[in-house]
Structure formats: structure tokens, C-alpha cells
């Protein structure tokens with residue numbers, strides 16, 4: 001069996017949840033990181049963008065589609081339509097946090113992100129986690145929703161140049177949730193050994 005290949009920039013950003021899922025499940029993969037997307041890679045992706053994922057069954061673009069596909073084949077998807085819908089809701093909500101951050105251009109936009117946008121979503125994430133029992137967002141086991149929110153919190157942890165960690169300070173339940181998943185050996189090892197990148 002050939003190893004899957006994930007193509008992305010040399011960054012965490014839109015690829016890190018995919019990497020976390022693969023690492024969590026012990027799937028060996030080629031983690032191809034490019035500085036710029038070369039023309040031959042652009043041509044073979046489905047929309048000219050990365051992340052782009054290939055295995056023996058599929059060539060897939062769109063980060064959330066790749067995550068959902070991997071969640072499905074590695075037992076992190078929901079068991080029922082309701083679970084699947086709730087997982088999708090949390091996964092999409094993370095994008096409503098990342099996207100304004102990626103687009104924040106200048107100090108004013110950055111401050112708005114840190115004082116309004118991020119706290120608004122983190123408050124809701126924490127409330128939902130508490131209502132669900134404090135361990136998992138959906139059901140009573142680890143799912144794609146947990147890995148997705150975990151990856152978002154991890155992103156905040158790594159944005160040291162912008163001190164995003166301070167934004168997480170009031171959210172003690174989310175911090176506990178982060179620490180628990182970060183201590184899973186395969187996840188901890190990935191965090192320790194992955195390339196240190198700005199984004």
C-alpha cells in the first residue's frame with residue numbers, strides 16, 4: 001500500500017487538523033511542504049490550491065473535505081445524522097475564527113480579532129463543551145469536532161509572535177480540553193517534532 005501524501009505550504013494553518021488526524025491514527029504519510037505552489041502541483045490539484053491530499057482511492061482538495069474523509073475512514077466521524085451534523089457545525093465554526101485572523105490586515109483588525117471575534121467564538125465553544133459534559137463536543141468519544149477545536153486552540157498556542165495565548169486565558173475548560181488532547185502520546189510527539197512555523 002502506498003503512503004498517502006498531503007501537500008501544503010510550510011505551515012500549520014489549513015493543514016494541521018489533517019496532520020493531527022493522521023498522527024492520532026498512526027497513519028504514515030508524506031508531509032510535502034512547499035514554499036510556493038509549483039505549477040505542476042497546482043495543475044494536479046482540483047482547484048489550484050493546497051491543502052491537497054492523495055491516497056490510492058482519492059485525490060482531494062478543500063481542507064474540511066480532506067478532514068471529513070479521514071475522520072470517516074479512521075473512526076472519528078459521527079455515528080448518526082445528528083452527530084455528523086453537530087461535528088460539521090463545530091468544524092465549520094473553527095473556520096469562522098481562522099478566516100478573520102488570516103485576513104486581519106494591520107493592528108486595528110488584529111485587535112478586533114483578539115478582543116471581539118475570537119472571544120465571541122471561544123465563549124460559545126466553552127459553553128457547548130461544558131453542556132456536553134466537558135470532555136467531548138459530540139457524543140462520549142473523541143471525534144473530528146474535538147480534533148478540529150483542539151487544532152484551533154493549538155494554533156492560538158503557537159501564535160507567540162502575536163500573543164494569541166492571552167486570548168485563551170479566561171477559557172479554563174477549553175484549556176483543560178487542550179491539555180488533555182495535547183498529552184495523547186502521538187499528538188504530543190507531533191507537537192514536539194513538527195517544523196516550527198510562523199503560521
Ligand SMILES: N[C@@H](CCC(=O)N[C@@H](CS)C(=O)NCC(=O)O)C(=O)O
Nearest residue numbers: 013014048049050051061062063064
Ligand atoms: N477553502 C480552501 C482554501 C484553500 C486555500 O486558500 N489555500 C491557499 C493556501 S492557504 C492556496 O492554495 N492559495 C493559492 C491559490 O489560491 O492560488 C481550503 O480550505 O482548502
